[in-house]
Structures are given as structure tokens and as C-alpha cells.
Amino acid sequence: MTCTIHLPDYPVLLGPLSETLPAWLQQKKYSRIFVIADANALAHWNNTALLPGTEMYVVPCPPASEHAGGAERLKNLDTCALIWNAMQQARLDRQALVVNLGGGVVGDMGGFCAATFKRGVDFIQIPTTLLAMTDAAIGGKLGIDFNGIKNALGVFRNPQAVFADPVFLETLPARELRSGFAEVIKHALIGDYELWEKIQKTTPEALSPGSMTADAWTEILEPSIAVKAQIVTLDPHEHGIRALLNFGHTVGHAVESYFLETDEPLTHGEAVAIGMVCEGLLSTETETILRIFGRRPMPESIFPKLWERMQHDKKNTSGAVRIAVPGTEPFSLQILELSREEAFRRLKLYDSFDSFEF
Ligand SMILES: NC(=O)c1ccc[n+]([C@@H]2O[C@H](COP(=O)([O-])OP(=O)(O)OC[C@H]3O[C@@H](n4cnc5c(N)ncnc54)[C@H](O)[C@@H]3O)[C@@H](O)[C@H]2O)c1
Incomplete structure (x- = not known):
């Protein structure tokens, strides 16, 4: 099942990447594609099939189960310097496309690196956690932590598109699934009572890896993303x-x-x-x-x-x-x-x- 949620400046394409990403790319003419990937999000990513010939920087995020918020410790200027360096080594020009594949940490930081490299190159978000699919990847807020202050440095800049494929949720530990589900609940309570009805029937067991099918996730993700999309469209700069x-x-x-x-x-x-x-x-x-x-x-x-x-x-x-x-x-x-x-x-x-x- 695929579906599209349209924001004024970009679409959110929901469904298998193999069906959404190549078709979207075919309409574009990018000089190069550079992927910034979360090490734990690679299980369902086939670079060769989806984006042949691209270069990749892998952010060494610790696995989610090891420590809540472990990847957050890498959302800083030091990691940005490594990413900008890899972008330079790959000789990216301003007609390049950056692909951020990962949770909110990689999405916020990769987007920030793309938005500042050579005064800004295009980027797309491929969120791989529930929180990033329903929340972080949408709305154009990008940034990193600085001097212990969360999101202290950043910019507003929209992606060219967001590709949310529920298959990535299969490897996400239960605790991370539940964490993202809090934002789904929030979206239902602020804007979609029908989604709230659905949530009331959700059991804690459903939020364990592999218990929900991709289609069942899509039915939850679509309305949840639509609430976030509507709010950021009404008020892009908070x-x-x-x-x-x-x-x-x-x-x-x-x-x-x-x-x-x-x-x-x-x-x-x-x-x-x-x-x-x-x-x-x-x-x-x-x-x-x-x-x-x-x-x-x-x-x-x-x-x-x-x-x-x-x-x-x-x-x-x-x-x-x-x-x-x-x-x-x-x-x-x-x-x-x-x-x-x-x-x-x-x-x-x-x-x-x-x-x-x-
Ligand atoms: N820009 C925004 O509007 C916005 C909104 C909300 C949150 N955020 C930011 O998002 C970040 C939190 O995002 P998050 O909850 O996605 O955390 P995260 O990016 O740290 O990811 C959580 C963990 O899951 C792992 N992971 C990612 N994809 C996986 C997969 N498919 N399978 C297995 N493991 C996987 C990561 O390596 C990490 O260990 C924070 O930095 C927060 O500030 C931004």
C-alpha cells in the first residue's frame, strides 16, 4: 500500500521504498547522491538496488537497546565535521542530493549538514524510526546539540521529499516503537479523533517489533503524519x-x-x-x-x-x-x-x- 500526503513544498510518500523512491528520482536530475545513514537502519536498505553508485557516510549510532537516547550523543558539531568532510571527499556540488536515512538524530543532523554545505544542497528524509516517520522528518526543523543544550544550533529548511517505509519498523526495538507512539497519540489528541479511536484499541503487545503489518502501520502513520503536516503548514516558523x-x-x-x-x-x-x-x-x-x-x-x-x-x-x-x-x-x-x-x-x-x- 502506498499513499502520499502533500505539504505545500514537498510530498511525504508512504510505502515501500522500492515503489516510491526510484520513481521520484527519475523525475530529477541530481549530479550526485550522497547517503548519510544510521548504522542501525541499514538492515532494510539496499543501496545498490535503490541508489546505484552512491557514496555513503555511516553514523556509528549505538543500538537502540543499549542506552535510551544513545545516538543523541553523536548529534553534535564533531559528527557534522566528519559528515562535511565526507561530502567534500565525495566532491559534492550544489546540484547534489543528500539522503538522510535514520532516526530523528540522523534526520536533524544530516539535514543540517546538507542545508549548510555550500550554502545548501537538496536533501530528502528517509525516516527509519516511528518517531522520525511521524514527527521529526516533517516540518523542516534541522539542527544539532551544542554545549549540552539540545537543538541549540539549527535552521528551518524543508526537504525535497520524505519517504516513510514501515518496513524499517520491523527492526526497531519495542521501547523505541513505544516512544514514537507517544507522538502518534499526541497527534490524535490534538487533531484526529478517528485516529484516537484506533489508538484506544491498540494493545501494548502490538507495539513490539514485527507484530503489526506494514499496511497496519500505514493506516496509523497516514493520519498521524497528516496532523503534523497540517500544523507545520499553518505555522511553519512556530x-x-x-x-x-x-x-x-x-x-x-x-x-x-x-x-x-x-x-x-x-x-x-x-x-x-x-x-x-x-x-x-x-x-x-x-x-x-x-x-x-x-x-x-x-x-x-x-x-x-x-x-x-x-x-x-x-x-x-x-x-x-x-x-x-x-x-x-x-x-x-x-x-x-x-x-x-x-x-x-x-x-x-x-x-x-x-x-x-x-
Ligand atoms: N526536527 C524535528 O521536528 C524533531 C521532532 C522530534 C524529535 N526530533 C529529534 O529526533 C531525535 C530523536 O529521534 P529518534 O527517536 O528517531 O531517535 P534516534 O535517531 O536516536 O533513533 C533511536 C535509536 O534507534 C536506532 N534506529 C534507527 N532506525 C532503526 C531501525 N530501523 N531499526 C533499529 N534501530 C534503529 C538508532 O540508531 C538509535 O539507536 C532527537 O534528537 C530529537 O531532538 C526532531
């Missing part, structure tokens, strides 16, 4: 409604950065799931989210540290912590101010829910 994509992320980022410093870090999606429960506080949604994600115990002693981190959120103005939550209609945004007391009340409520702990 001046208004795009804040809705931040639902669950104010609390989520605080929780993610706190647990990153412990022996048991959380994935981004696990933290966002906690964030959506605390920020949304709606009973049916909470039940579904906890059924899929379980509950991470959060003792009251860590609340002040989480509050401190929430204060660094980019939506804040003059010291108040602001959260972006869905309004009553699809694609409607509410910005709420969160006091310290209210934040603590919500975290305490989360910790009191009856669900299995992870």
Missing part, C-alpha cells in the same frame, strides 16, 4: 498554532532531562506520555496512555527539580510556566499558566494512578 505540537512536552522535557541524569533514563516518548497525562489530565486519555506506557513512579522529593526544569521551557514569558494543551475542537490551542502548586498537584495525581510500574 509563531502560533505550532505550539500545539508541544502538548505534553513542558512537563515531558523536565521529566526527560531529570531521568537522563539517573541510572534509568527515559526515552523521549516515555517522558512525553507522562507530560500528556500531567498537562491534559483527562480520564479516558490517561487510562489509555497508562495502559500502553505504564507508570514511572515519581516521588514528591523530585518535584522541585522538575519544576526548576519546567521554568526553562521555551514557551515561558516573565517567569510563568506555560503549557500548550488541545482545546475542545480539533486543531485548537489553549495556553495555560501553571503555578508551582498546580504543577505539584498534577505530578502527585500522576503518581497516584493505579497502573503497572516500569
Whole structure:
């Protein structure tokens, strides 16, 4: 099954790469093709068949199961220098095409390298994680971490196309699948109630590698990508409604950065799931989210540290912590101010829910 979601500047082609990529390339005239690939995404990639004669730089990302967020440590200027060097060695000119094959780390960093090489060469995104397919590859935000600050350097620049092939999800560990699923849940809650109905029927077991067919994934990916596509089309540079994509992320980022410093870090999606429960506080949604994600115990002693981190959120103005939550209609945004007391009340409520702990 293949389908296309059209954004104003580029298409998202969903389906087997062998059916989408060669046909798209045939209409283009690139001088050279250069692939930047995540080492763990190569199992389903046949360079010779899909893009004969191309050069490749493989980013040595640690396998997903080894350490949550392990590849993030490579999303920096040092790796960019290696990539730019390989691009120069391959003698890429401005008529070249860069192909980013990997999760959000390779997509953000490879796109940034392409957007800055010789003042910008065309690039396409081939996302290979659920999070990258439904979220990171769409919307033109590119960048790297710098001095310990996530996404501190970057640009907005759209790809020429995005190719999402669910076959890559077959090798993605369950924890990464679940992590990406948090963004699918977020997209459903902010813009697509039909998708939400489908999600409510999803069992945690379905989110293990190989349990869902490519067609079943396509049925979830298409509406989820469409929500992200609609929002970034309405607000490409994050001046208004795009804040809705931040639902669950104010609390989520605080929780993610706190647990990153412990022996048991959380994935981004696990933290966002906690964030959506605390920020949304709606009973049916909470039940579904906890059924899929379980509950991470959060003792009251860590609340002040989480509050401190929430204060660094980019939506804040003059010291108040602001959260972006869905309004009553699809694609409607509410910005709420969160006091310290209210934040603590919500975290305490989360910790009191009856669900299995992870
Ligand atoms: N640009 C945006 O709008 C945007 C939005 C959301 C997130 N992001 C960024 O995305 C990044 C997170 O992305 P992610 O969750 O994809 O993480 P990731 O890129 O680190 O990938 C997760 C892990 O899965 C491995 N992997 C990738 N594809 C695989 C496959 N098919 N099979 C097996 N393993 C595979 C990777 O090597 C890595 O170990 C963060 O850096 C975040 O800042 C960007």
C-alpha cells in the first residue's frame, strides 16, 4: 500500500521504498547522491538496488537497546565535521542530493549538514524510526546539540521529499516503537479523533517489533503524519498554532532531562506520555496512555527539580510556566499558566494512578 500526503513544498510518500523512491528520482536530475545513514537502519536498505553508485557516510549510532537516547550523543558539531568532510571527499556540488536515512538524530543532523554545505544542497528524509516517520522528518526543523543544550544550533529548511517505509519498523526495538507512539497519540489528541479511536484499541503487545503489518502501520502513520503536516503548514516558523505540537512536552522535557541524569533514563516518548497525562489530565486519555506506557513512579522529593526544569521551557514569558494543551475542537490551542502548586498537584495525581510500574 502506498499513499502520499502533500505539504505545500514537498510530498511525504508512504510505502515501500522500492515503489516510491526510484520513481521520484527519475523525475530529477541530481549530479550526485550522497547517503548519510544510521548504522542501525541499514538492515532494510539496499543501496545498490535503490541508489546505484552512491557514496555513503555511516553514523556509528549505538543500538537502540543499549542506552535510551544513545545516538543523541553523536548529534553534535564533531559528527557534522566528519559528515562535511565526507561530502567534500565525495566532491559534492550544489546540484547534489543528500539522503538522510535514520532516526530523528540522523534526520536533524544530516539535514543540517546538507542545508549548510555550500550554502545548501537538496536533501530528502528517509525516516527509519516511528518517531522520525511521524514527527521529526516533517516540518523542516534541522539542527544539532551544542554545549549540552539540545537543538541549540539549527535552521528551518524543508526537504525535497520524505519517504516513510514501515518496513524499517520491523527492526526497531519495542521501547523505541513505544516512544514514537507517544507522538502518534499526541497527534490524535490534538487533531484526529478517528485516529484516537484506533489508538484506544491498540494493545501494548502490538507495539513490539514485527507484530503489526506494514499496511497496519500505514493506516496509523497516514493520519498521524497528516496532523503534523497540517500544523507545520499553518505555522511553519512556530509563531502560533505550532505550539500545539508541544502538548505534553513542558512537563515531558523536565521529566526527560531529570531521568537522563539517573541510572534509568527515559526515552523521549516515555517522558512525553507522562507530560500528556500531567498537562491534559483527562480520564479516558490517561487510562489509555497508562495502559500502553505504564507508570514511572515519581516521588514528591523530585518535584522541585522538575519544576526548576519546567521554568526553562521555551514557551515561558516573565517567569510563568506555560503549557500548550488541545482545546475542545480539533486543531485548537489553549495556553495555560501553571503555578508551582498546580504543577505539584498534577505530578502527585500522576503518581497516584493505579497502573503497572516500569
Ligand atoms: N526536527 C524535528 O521536528 C524533531 C521532532 C522530534 C524529535 N526530533 C529529534 O529526533 C531525535 C530523536 O529521534 P529518534 O527517536 O528517531 O531517535 P534516534 O535517531 O536516536 O533513533 C533511536 C535509536 O534507534 C536506532 N534506529 C534507527 N532506525 C532503526 C531501525 N530501523 N531499526 C533499529 N534501530 C534503529 C538508532 O540508531 C538509535 O539507536 C532527537 O534528537 C530529537 O531532538 C526532531
